[in-house]
Amino acid sequence: MTTTTFTLGGDLTINRLGFGAMRLATGTFDGPTRAPATGAAVLRRAVERGVNHIDTAGFYGRGAVRANELIRTALAPYRDDLVIATKVGPLPGADGVPSGQAGPGGLRALVEADLRALGLERLDLVHLRVGGMTGPGGESIAERFAVLAELRAEGLIRHLGVSNVDAAQLAEARAIAPVSAVQNRYSDDMELLAACEDGGIAYTPYFPLGGGPGGTHPDTTDRIAEVAARLGASVAQVRIAWLLARAPSVLAIPGTGSLPHLEENLAAGELLLSEKDLADLNGRPVG
Incomplete structure (x- = not known):
């Protein structure tokens, strides 16, 4: 049976099926706004x-x-x-799409802005989100992560995380301060996932339905559809359940601005995948 909870940072027990807030205000970064009352009802x-x-x-x-x-x-x-995790680093352009990133000198203001907006005195978890819309790697994160470590020492942040990083960047951050969570676009980066498991670090994929196990390869999509039909579940539900089955440290944060979609996503937490289901999803024989 899949473990349903994870202890974040050694002291915060959370349900592994959470909620991503990105789609509350808009369906996409450049899409129209949703009615605030609907977002509040979903939350x-x-x-x-x-x-x-x-x-x-x-x-x-x-x-x-x-x-x-x-x-x-x-x-x-x-x-x-209730544990609220946030991310700092990206800076939206004039079109609202995050296209730049803050340097070390701008991170305190972003953390303080999140505290004010959320009405909190301390943030449970803050990820340093690095890079743009490209994949991880290629730059040092030490100077920026050190700023967040200082804010943690001041009591403004409880736990630290990193986002859109590779294994080398994770190691760089861990040399500065404890890392409680990694938030990356899902990939089959077993080195990074293993590092998280070994370190008791949560691994939280973003875009979990579009970038979950197997991505959107046609063969994988067909296998997911077959398992979904057998279980009487939706493809999205099987993707979430498969994601949670990857490792006890994996968290899922599917987001939505729709109440029916929310109920569908949350029902995935009750979906149990058998050994045969997992073998079929992974494209290998049972046993």
């Missing part, structure tokens, strides 16, 4: 259904509709067991 229902890990960022939103403000409006005062 309240998610928490009612047992979600206690919400992933957000100050750059999630468009115009006056911002994910962090929706979270505060819908959920404050917060439940004691």
Whole structure:
């Protein structure tokens, strides 16, 4: 049976099926805004259904509709067991799409802005999100991560994470301060996943439905559809369940701005994949 919880940073027990806030305000970074009341209803229902890990960022939103403000409006005062994770680093351009990144001198202001928007005195988890829309690697993160480590020492942050990193960048960060979580676009980077497992670090894929195990390769898509049909589940539900089956340290944060879609995603947490299901999904014989 799949373990349903993970202890983040050694002291925060969270359900492995959480909620990503990116789509609360808009379906895409450049899409139209959603009604704030709908976003607030989705958040309240998610928490009612047992979600206690919400992933957000100050750059999630468009115009006056911002994910962090929706979270505060819908959920404050917060439940004691609710863990809110955020990301700092990306800087939105004039079109609202994150196209730049803050240097070391700009990170404190971003953390303080998240504290104000969420109505918190301390952030549970802050990821340093590095790079642009490209893949990880190719730059040092030490100077920027050291700034977040200082803010943690001041008590503004409880736990630190990194996002869009490779194994070398993770090691660079861990040499500075404890890393509790890695948030990357899902790939079959077993070296990075193994490093997270060995270090008790949460591995949280973003875009979990479009970039989960197997990606969107036609053969994999067909296998997922076959398993979904056999289980009477949706393809999205099987993708989430398969993701959670990868390792006990993997967290899922599917996001939505729709109540029916939320219920569909959360039902994936109750979907049990058999040995045959997993073998079929992985394209290998049973045993």
